[in-house]
Amino acid sequence: MENFIAWAFGTSSNTNSLGNQFRQKRMIFFKNQLDRIPKPIKILDIGGYEEFWINAGLTDRSGIHITILNLESSKTKHKNLISVKGNATNLSAYSDNSFDIAFSNSVIEHLYNSDQQLKMAYEIMRVGKYHYVQTPNKYFIIEPHYLLPYFQFIPKSIRFYILTKTKFSRFKKWSSNEAQQYLDEILLLSEKDMKELFPSSKLTKEKFMGMTKSFVVHNFEI
Template identity: 50%
Template structure:
């Protein structure tokens, strides 16, 4: 029973986790929007800010060669998958790309990792500038479970309390965190609520991802 619970609460990179199930549902919604908006125009150029190759491997749109995806991270990632390439860059400064360089800018759970509201604003402006369309997702600050730690309500705690819980107990997915990793996450994560997210993307439609009647995450898009 405990092992099943740990699997359910594991990172969304783990296929049996709750986060992975939500990711699959989100990607299905994304695929529907892409098919509807870009029918007859494939392949389209996509910039995935903070994306990894394993996120896309096995996805129908990539397998069908409907997407040509550029993965952007702080360091270039070795990629040997048709339809995927990788570049080094900064989400808050995409000056290597002219306006409208991509048919679509995609980002999944990245904008909350940028330390400050100023950096989040910069990323939002850059995503809208370089992409003709965009699909940007982030967790909801007011969802009861903080998604990075799988702990309830710790987003409202002083960071010193959360650091203690992460490094001195096994309450976070049954594991103790390395202190350096815990501090890094506590420093960089700034969760957004719906009002803040809408302010970053004022012209976007906001798609609410629900769990038990509560909004777990938001996606801003203009598809």
């Protein structure tokens, strides 16, 4: 039972979780695109982390250089990865098309409001010759951050109570600070929202039991 809970409810950073299995399947498409682009390839990962690329098998790969941008930089262990400090909504440190690929996985829904999401989308399309952006579907039956059905549509005050007073979400009681932070920052996106943010991009749907679990927008030539 414990192993099943870890598989079904673990975060995507857990290599044995269901969420990570979806992520690995999703990355097959991305890695296929890398094989089509002349080396060296410069990737800007907006809001990511080193473990993601380790899990994807793209560390220490010749001809692939990954810059991981977050609000704070951190040390990296792999020579083809560097970590820099920056803001997803303002990439003015980089010129137009300065990266071969601007990449972001499950980040754009963490920007508090639609204005910030629009700024991030603009910057992604500006600095990357190609872009690849994934985000959960607002209307999927399970809210992915809390793993509760249709939790995103419950009033915030009730969500806060559930998170801090029960163990319904991920079998734990959230601290007040952690719960409030997530409730403030997460703004899930619909298919319509993503098409408006990335109007010239291709949109693909990740399915689970016939339902759309998440979206990927990209401009790879396929």
